[in-house]
Amino acid sequence: MSASPQPHETHELGLAQPITLADIAREAGTSPSTASRALSGRGYVSPAARDRLLAVADRLGYVPNASARTLKRRSSRVIGVVVSDLGNQFYARLAAGIEQTLREADYQMMVLGDNSEGDEELDGARTFLAMRAPGVIMTPVSSDAGELLRSQGVAVVEVDRRLTEGCDAVVIDNEAGARAATEHLLSLGHTRIALLGVDTEWTTDAGRLAGYRAALAAARLPADDRLIVRIPVHVDADERIEALLRDERPTAIFAANNQLAERAWRLIRRRGLHLPGDLSLVAFDDVPWMQMVDPGLTVVEQPTLELGRCAAKLLLQRLESPSLPPAVECLQPHLLVRGSTAMLVR
Amino acid sequence: MSASPQPHETHELGLAQPITLADIAREAGTSPSTASRALSGRGYVSPAARDRLLAVADRLGYVPNASARTLKRRSSRVIGVVVSDLGNQFYARLAAGIEQTLREADYQMMVLGDNSEGDEELDGARTFLAMRAPGVIMTPVSSDAGELLRSQGVAVVEVDRRLTEGCDAVVIDNEAGARAATEHLLSLGHTRIALLGVDTEWTTDAGRLAGYRAALAAARLPADDRLIVRIPVHVDADERIEALLRDERPTAIFAANNQLAERAWRLIRRRGLHLPGDLSLVAFDDVPWMQMVDPGLTVVEQPTLELGRCAAKLLLQRLESPSLPPAVECLQPHLLVRGSTAMLVR
DNA sequence: CTGTTAGCGCGTTCAA
């Protein structure tokens, strides 16, 4: 029966190969199946046997082989997350929100960054397919990845942007946010308001552009196309912004994301222009530096952490009930006025 | 033989179960082993068979089952990374550096955050053990995780901090950096220089403290313990910093990491103090906001991305040659003077 | 160069 106590004092310096269910079963004098039931907590095991097994497992530092389990169960506990850029605080925060609710449900998060590149996104999808991830959350670049995933039965939720019809998604009310920003500027007397955006058809950019336009239209102001600067992904924004500053001289700028806001802010400063005296600036998405600079930036704040949490919840729900109709959540941003916007003095 | 062409027009809306090596072998009229050899590129396969196999695999969108492969090979292509806080730009950048060189070597990175909690770090280690990760890179909190990992034969490299003797590591020359910062302050005439650090025995904090002390000693200045504020992890720094500002009034502060620098900066501003007129401030570790605020912060800049790259390289090397003696790389930081430090006016 | 055989570690029948 059970062998001698065997202190087994840690530090098995050699290439101690991992102990398996069979090992602990043998040590506890049961069959592997019983050990499996005891340690995975599914199926009947007598309390006595369970205790014995648990004790042995603990003593030997048993770590279940995730690959074997995944292979058998045909699904892992890893949820894939693919975002545009992990270095951007917006996406980092989004991931933090996701991670938080995922770990409460005992799932592992694995984050990958595409660089807003469809190819890398597709690679990521394949990685998650290979790992048999039951679900993936992404800020979609192209719909290829999502379609591939869904065609293989993995649950997908799109977050921040919405690209695929019939897919779970959680987004921000971009139009409302952009409209609020623009209206704020209009209320301060600005009429030459520039929009700095990304040139894509993503719902984020399209929505923010629409909100900007709507606000102008409501104020019966014509939209001046020269004031609408839409910069393609991966194109250096600085030139375009400089040209705007130099040639068009708006009295106010609405920057549609934190990245563009940063570029604009730096160029404004480099040019020796002052906020808000020479120019007003509003950013979509609040990140820490915007509160630290002087004057602080007026922003459209988004509930970024909540965005992530919500996406994770949606995914979890989908995993439980695959046949539910697709859900789309829309969270509200809100305007936070700081010092970078002021009354237009003429 | 091979069945009818089968267009297979995507959108297999059902729960299309993943296709396996057996599927593509059957379709190509070979045995699974040949298919394996062809697709994994190890072992002899006739060009003809290979082409056929590759074509079928491509057509069917074959994605190898990572779990099965890992189970068989007893090792995965996933390298674990565990850092203190993914939200901190320092760690984010570190991870970016790691990811970069890892992917060049065709490894996947999986990042986990402990919150400078030994427990969470240990959980992370178990996760990677479960996944059969061949190696792990970490900013160590306690040596338990590393020891567990190494006892199971997984390669470990410590980065930023060094905790375990005989372990590969890549660090910054903390002492030199701190000394440069303090000397800079001394050269400006400051004598009441406070140190804001973390209260641990980690090499980062110990090194920075030592550098600070060494500079004072070299200037034949006594170290005033009331000016040395060491804040334990997870303790709110604000109170301690406020007390320092209120009760001790140093003329200069050396903040030993970006986090503490941010807290200090905010409190200084809230108190209505001006940099560098009322107080000089130097930070260890440069992050973007430090250049954006006015005045910009004088910092000890570290090659963070390179730190990550270097750690990954070390790991890769260890994986190739497990028997090499442990290597410890030490990178040099350097002082970058901006506007937050100035001559002491009395 | 190819196919057959066997087994990685685990979970899940099914009988006992």
Next chain:
DNA sequence: TTGAACGCGCTAACAG
């Protein structure tokens, strides 16, 4: 309540 047998998908021996 337990154990024996099987198979998840892939790869490594070994024959052929």
